[in-house]
Amino acid sequence: MFIEPSLAGGRRGWIEVICGAMFSGKTEELIRRLKRARIANLKVEIFKPGVDTRYDEHNIVSHDENRIISTPLENSQQILLLAQEVDVVGIDEAQFFDAELPNVCDQLALRGIRVIIAGLDMDFQGKPFGQMPFLLAKADYITKLHAICVKCGNIANYSFRKSAAQDTVLLGERDVYEPRCRHCYYEEP
Numbered sequence: 001m002f003i004e005p006s007l008a009g010g011r012r013g014w015i016e017v018i019c020g021a022m023f024s025g026k027t028e029e030l031i032r033r034l035k036r037a038r039i040a041n042l043k044v045e046i047f048k049p050g051v052d053t054r055y056d057e058h059n060i061v062s063h064d065e066n067r068i069i070s071t072p073l074e075n076s077q078q079i080l081l082l083a084q085e086v087d088v089v090g091i092d093e094a095q096f097f098d099a100e101l102p103n104v105c106d107q108l109a110l111r112g113i114r115v116i117i118a119g120l121d122m123d124f125q126g127k128p129f130g131q132m133p134f135l136l137a138k139a140d141y142i143t144k145l146h147a148i149c150v151k152c153g154n155i156a157n158y159s160f161r162k163s164a165a166q167d168t169v170l171l172g173e174r175d176v177y178e179p180r181c182r183h184c185y186y187e188e189p
């Protein structure tokens, strides 16, 4: 379990990344950390890419219907304008943001802000997704979560796409994706 370093005293500001396959619990873990920050009376702002309208236009919603209000954005630079006077910034579905996001996160951390990012580390082809590898390289703290493989019950790092669509971005749920372990991802039809 992630234990938050203290924001009090000294040089503040750091980057946390929560990554893993679909259904691994990234959004639940992001919501948990953000709710704890609010319990600690910290000022929290939460952002998601405008493209992610799957469950709700404004809320971040987990597969189990946990939710927290967020601001949908067109680009990552907007975070610098909107995150004034805050202690903690949460960002969900980071894989969909533009190439400026790692730089934006650095700037936020330099302002003394705790930045918590959740995103898919791999796309359906098993390739690094969007800016996630750069965010992982810059992160001070990384949490890699695992789903359960729907084929064999092992831990799952891969998001298997059940359709033939080849576009990298294809929003979806259980209807389109299932979490699989390495063996079932590469060896099973």
Ligand SMILES: Nc1ncnc2c1ncn2[C@@H]1O[C@H](COP(=O)(O)OP(=O)(O)O)[C@@H](O)[C@H]1O
Pocket (backbone or CB within 6 Å): 020, 021, 022, 023, 024, 025, 026, 027, 028, 029, 061, 062, 063, 064, 146, 147, 148, 149, 150, 179
């Ligand atoms: N195969 C699976 N493995 C793990 N969790 C699953 C699976 N299928 C459904 N879930 C549900 O998904 C929840 C995680 O949802 P969520 O936090 O939205 O994940 P993520 O953001 O990583 O896609 C779990 O708590 C569990 O109830």
Ligand SMILES: Cc1cn([C@H]2C[C@H](O)[C@@H](COP(=O)(O)O)O2)c(=O)[nH]c1=O
Pocket (backbone or CB within 6 Å): 021, 022, 023, 026, 027, 054, 119, 120, 122, 123, 124, 125, 159, 168, 169, 170, 171, 172, 173, 177
């Ligand atoms: C693997 C993969 C996923 N997506 C989409 C599908 C969902 O809308 C999100 C991931 O959501 P989650 O919170 O991690 O469950 O991303 C995609 O567009 N392309 C892919 O390759």
Ligand SMILES: [Zn+2]
Pocket (backbone or CB within 6 Å): 149, 150, 151, 152, 153, 154, 180, 181, 182, 183, 184, 185
């Ligand atoms: Zn498996």
